[in-house]
Amino acid sequence: MSTTLVDAPAHRSDHDGETGDNDESTRDRVLQIVASDGPVTAAQLARGLGLTTAAIRRHLSVLEGAGRIVVHEPTTCAGQPAPRGRPARRYIVTGRGQAALSNSYPELAGQALRLIEELAGREAVTAFAERRLEDLERRHAPTLAAAGTDPLARVQALAAGLTTDGYAATARPIPGMATVQLCQGHCPVQQVAAEFPELCEAETHVFSRLLGVHVQRLSTLAAGGHVCTTNIPIGALHVPAEGTP
Structure with missing residues (x-):
């Protein structure tokens, strides 16, 4: 599953990914990219998916409301201090968002490991x-x-x-x-x-x-x-x- 941001296509529209069944699939793609590249801004997501920033913000609002992403304090992966001023809001995935991405069976796996610990x-x-x-x-x-x-x-x-x-x-x-x-x-x-x-x-x-x-x-x-x-x-x-x- 590659979720690295890519160059945006030339055509952009406020309605791209905003109608019909595309809503959920676009939000899934947004969630994947936030997981891969986060902390990430709405502008970066818009460029990567070829949507307008306004369209991306609507998807981010839904994901944030569902508890799958949150705004992260603007620090780097290395833990460097945040720059001065008012930086753009950057998003990261929450535990609930991680669960939505996972296709594993965590409860069954947990039970199996607990049994291994008990027996051996x-x-x-x-x-x-x-x-x-x-x-x-x-x-x-x-x-x-x-x-x-x-x-x-x-x-x-x-x-x-x-x-x-x-x-x-x-x-x-x-x-x-x-x-x-x-x-x-x-x-x-x-x-x-x-x-x-x-x-x-x-x-x-x-x-x-x-x-x-x-x-x-x-x-x-x-x-x-x-x-x-x-x-x-x-x-x-x-x-x-x-x-x-």
Whole structure:
């Protein structure tokens, strides 16, 4: 699921996406982009979807009223202070919005993990979390290998692969620093990971192995962040040997 903002088509209308069955599908697309690229403004959404800002604001109003998005304080992914003045309203997805995007079965998964813990202990939950992500590691290792040795290209390749998996991921270089932040705007197991953070920890370990460097998790959706943010020091990346994940 790729939700990166794209160039707007030439034709724009206040009625684009505002009539008939298009209303809901357009709002779904808006929600996906907010999850992927947020915090994001109405103007950015309008450019990405080829709608007028007025049309986008109507969709944002509906989504905000439904509790699926909220206005976020204008800070960067790196946590830098907000600029002075009155910046444009920027939107992020709420937990309810994340649930609307998810096609998983969180309650069933939670019950299964609670049973694993009851029968075999918390260590078994950790083992399950690691085993669950082995497939992701195997699938993305060749893509990162094909990206070569350029650190930023490897992180971007990982972000693209995660987006295909439904994580709405982006790679955001930090100006003036040899660091990239991998931001995931959607997590299919967010509700379960809130109870079992071992799922997030296992994912962090996989990123570290794929990239060949120690990475640091700054925030997670499961813990209440508006994105999952992983700090990656690209100046120190070590490309794994060929044939190893």
